[in-house]
Amino acid sequence: MNWKKTLLAGISLMLILGLTACGQQSGSSKSSSGNDTGKKITLRLADIQPDDYPTVIGDKEFARLVKERTNGRINIEIYPNAQLGDEKTAIEQIQLGAIDFGRINSSPLAAFDKQLNIFNLPYLFSSNEQMWKVLNGPIGDKLLDTLKTAKMVGLTYYDSGARSFYNSKRPVTKPSDLAGMKIRVQQSDIFMDLVKALGGSPVPMAYGEVYGALQTGVVDGAENNWPSYYATNHYKVAKYYTEDFHSRSPELLVASLATWNKLSPDDQKIILQAAKDSQAVQRKAWDELEAKAKKAAIDNGNTITQVDIAEWQKAVQPLYDKYGQQFKDLIDQIRAVK
Structure with missing residues (x-):
């Protein structure tokens, strides 16, 4: 019987080795x-x-x-x-x-x-x-x-571009122009505090509800990048876009x-x-999409406003005091890059 045990042990060993070899050749290699x-x-x-x-x-x-x-x-x-x-x-x-x-x-x-x-x-x-x-x-x-x-x-x-403010009321050239405006924001503390710091009233709202809210006046404005402003048709109901580029x-x-x-x-x-x-390829594709969105807004007769962000940066300093203390050295390093 010993020879049978030896034979079975040998066969089992061969099967294990064979399965191991197969396993090494399959999958992602x-x-x-x-x-x-x-x-x-x-x-x-x-x-x-x-x-x-x-x-x-x-x-x-x-x-x-x-x-x-x-x-x-x-x-x-x-x-x-x-x-x-x-x-x-x-x-x-x-x-x-x-x-x-x-x-x-x-x-x-x-x-x-x-x-x-x-x-x-x-x-x-x-x-x-x-x-x-x-x-x-x-x-x-x-x-x-x-x-x-x-x-x-x-x-x-x-x-992914930069987020900017847009509204249905008037051109916005400085933070005080947002005073009294109801601005849709993400459900985010920092975005709500951002709008408050600039003088607006933040309104957290699901993204899919924004078009109707702009159309009916439930909100006066929102904020997003150029492609999103275009793809959602927000440019048709909120014709004032301010390139403040507050979030990148x-x-x-x-x-x-x-x-x-x-x-x-x-x-x-x-x-x-x-x-x-x-x-480089991705950034080129983004630039092309952004240009397409901007052209659609211009063709629609929208008003596009550029701003000097110095005044805006000053207005949001309380947010840096609240959210940026742990990044102080890194912020200084970033600001030093010209």
Whole structure:
């Protein structure tokens, strides 16, 4: 009987070894020793926006560059339209390694990495050009690096424009012009305090209700970026748009730290550079969409007002005292970038 036991043990060992070998060849072919061994890897990237939206255009360029620079070895599949869940769900799945990459706005990410709350401070940047100098410089890199504490790796920033005020009553050139106006805001303490500091009356309201509220006078105005002002048809019922650019919350392209740690250093380098190189395509797509939205408003006869933000920055100083004390050194560093 001993020979039978020996035979069965041998067969069992062969089956285990065979199954282990099969397991190593299936799935995403990821290995802690690196992925530059010739095996093909398929990774997933989540985005909540439509297929033709600027961020998804950036995602696709990122995936194209990675595939090209690895000779087709690493394939990144894009899942737009929130196919893999809303941003909060995507973040949680990225942390677990169930989703490999995500394009996430800095606002929801701030719930997982408190340092990103700095982007919620109004009038933080003096201009679009200054913002990109900050984001693509040492300060921006430092903020991306903090995401590792939340089990993510920050790769690069994408553009999401700047939020500005618009209303149905009159041109707004200075903060006092908002006095008495009912302004729709997100359900957010800092946005409510922002409108109060500028002299308006904040009205928290679901985004889908804003058009009707503007049309009927339940609210006098709202705030958002150019593409949203256009896509929602708010430009048809609130014809005064003030380019005060009070909020610039960039998009971030992030990777799961769990996925990242399974990549070889060479593949990490390729992916990081591809992400940074994809930014130019994404920003160009954003600029084109913004120009389209602005042209529609002009063609509609809307009044567009530019402002000097110095007076606006002064008016919101109480918000910096309330929300910005923990970022004081970082704020000074950002303001020093010219």
